[in-house]
Amino acid sequence: MEKSDQWRQKMKLIIDSNSQNEAFARTVVAAxxxxxxxxxxxxxxxxxAVSEAVTNSILHGYNNGEGEIEIVCEIKGQDxxxxxxxxxxxxxxxxxxxxxxxxxxxxxERSGMGFAFMEAFMDELEVYSEVGKGTRxxxxxxIGDRT
Amino acid sequence: MEKSDQWRQKMKLIIDSNSQNEAFARTVVAAxxxxxxxxxxxxxxxxxAVSEAVTNSILHGYNNGEGEIEIVCEIKGQDxxxxxxxxxxxxxxxxxxxxxxxxxxxxxERSGMGFAFMEAFMDELEVYSEVGKGTRxxxxxxIGDRT
Amino acid sequence: MGEIKRFMRDDGMIxxxxxxxxxxxxxxxxxxxxxxxxGRQATVDEIAAATELEPEEIAVAIEANRDVDSIYRPxxx
Ligand SMILES: Nc1ncnc2c1ncn2[C@@H]1O[C@H](COP(=O)(O)OP(=O)(O)O)[C@@H](O)[C@H]1O
Ligand SMILES: Nc1ncnc2c1ncn2[C@@H]1O[C@H](COP(=O)(O)OP(=O)(O)O)[C@@H](O)[C@H]1O
Ligand SMILES: [Mg+2]
Ligand SMILES: [Mg+2]
Numbered sequence: 458m459e460k461s462d463q464w465r466q467k468m469k470l471i472i473d474s475n476s477q478n479e480a481f482a483r484t485v486v487a488a489x490x491x492x493x494x495x496x497x498x499x500x501x502x503x504x505x506a507v508s509e510a511v512t513n514s515i516l517h518g519y520n521n522g523e524g525e526i527e528i529v530c531e532i533k534g535q536d537x538x539x540x541x542x543x544x545x546x547x548x549x550x551x552x553x554x555x556x557x558x559x560x561x562x563x564x565x566e567r568s569g570m571g572f573a574f575m576e577a578f579m580d581e582l583e584v585y586s587e588v589g590k591g592t593r594x595x596x597x598x599x600i601g602d603r604t
Numbered sequence: 605m606e607k608s609d610q611w612r613q614k615m616k617l618i619i620d621s622n623s624q625n626e627a628f629a630r631t632v633v634a635a636x637x638x639x640x641x642x643x644x645x646x647x648x649x650x651x652x653a654v655s656e657a658v659t660n661s662i663l664h665g666y667n668n669g670e671g672e673i674e675i676v677c678e679i680k681g682q683d684x685x686x687x688x689x690x691x692x693x694x695x696x697x698x699x700x701x702x703x704x705x706x707x708x709x710x711x712x713e714r715s716g717m718g719f720a721f722m723e724a725f726m727d728e729l730e731v732y733s734e735v736g737k738g739t740r741x742x743x744x745x746x747i748g749d750r751t
Numbered sequence: 752m753g754e755i756k757r758f759m760r761d762d763g764m765i766x767x768x769x770x771x772x773x774x775x776x777x778x779x780x781x782x783x784x785x786x787x788x789x790g791r792q793a794t795v796d797e798i799a800a801a802t803e804l805e806p807e808e809i810a811v812a813i814e815a816n817r818d819v820d821s822i823y824r825p826x827x828x
Pocket of ligand 4: 656659660714716717718719
């Protein structure tokens with residue numbers, strides 16, 4: 458983790474894939490970005506997005522089984538970037554997966570709205586995935602007024 | 605991170621060495637061990653010990669300069685283990701360093717009580733160090749002795 | 752999507768630093784009250800039930816409370 462730039466800060470968290478760690482992960486990211494003094498709404502947006510991504514890794518990536526989830530959070534000025542990575546089954550068709558209401562687990566009462574929420578609550582969403590290798594979701598957001 | 609044993613849970617946090625991250629690190633460890641239903645006093649004990657260890661890595665290990673600090677937290681039943689590792693200057697004489705009131709930074713108004721606090725607030729303290737390589741502090745505590 | 756956000760949230764522009772300090776006081780008061788009622792120290796789960804905060808949020812809240820306390824302490828660093 459380079460720290461060449463005063464304004465660049467970075468942390469990495471590695472957790473086991475289980476539902477108890479979902480609340481933990483979103484709390485850690487929230488605690489980290491508290492140094493930017495976000496509004497309640499901004500913080501809730503980030504927590505919701507992180508929750509959705511981590512839940513996806515647990516339920517879809519690892520199919521509720523064992524595995525590790527890596528969460529990297531970077532701050533640059535007032536911009537935050539959160540990357541959630543799993544080494545699970547991967548996504549065969551990312552475009553389709555990102556369509557609102559699309560889910561491969563209707564039997565688990567999944568809404569298919571996870572990616573839609575991530576997109577709505579963050580400024581940017583990027584998804585990288587390889588079948589059999591895993592999935593990386595990159596979420597970005599500017600905290601505070603742009604004006 | 606193996607998860608062969610149902611009762612073994614593990615997380616890893618990597619942070620930059622700076623004083624803002626000291627509060628963050630102890631908060632993350634505290635948040636992680638809330639799953640063991642501790643009292644606020646038990647939380648405060650663990651936080652104090654983690655704080656002292658992380659502060660040592662920042663001030664002594666990296667001499668207030670750049671570096672990474674790794675914090676691993678493991679839970680087994682009601683026992684927690686927290687390992688704080690830096691890749692800093694290391695400690696030439698661990699026994700001497702652990703003596704109460706001993707400090708190599710009297711000019712910074714250090715009290716020399718860091719290791720003494722870690723020992724007092726946790727059940728076990730182990731210190732491993734190699735000059736030029738870095739230092740690892742291992743803190744253990746049982747949570748939930750309700751009298 | 753803007754509507755979904757508005758539907759889900761009504762907490763607008765309040766800064767998190769303020770809310771965290773309030774949560775810190777809530778936790779402190781609940782811990783005191785529960786401690787008296789139970790005749791022993793309250794646990795995080797008990798405080799969570801009383802404050803409607805998640806256990807992890809309690810860990811964050813007591814940290815914020817510590818910052819409030821330290822305003823009244825002499826600077827020693
Ligand atoms: N980390 C992941 N690993 C594998 N598949 C994923 C992952 N994240 C999402 N997917 C796939 O994308 C679909 C859509 O995800 P999402 O929008 O969150 O809806 P939902 O989780 O309700 O199914 C999922 O049903 C799943 O097939
Ligand atoms: N992570 C570390 N890296 C290098 N030296 C350390 C480290 N932790 C402790 N030390 C050494 O041990 C001494 C005692 O530490 P401590 O009991 O915490 O007292 P203090 O931090 O007040 O000096 C320090 O002064 C320092 O010389
Ligand atoms: Mg989902
Ligand atoms: Mg010290």
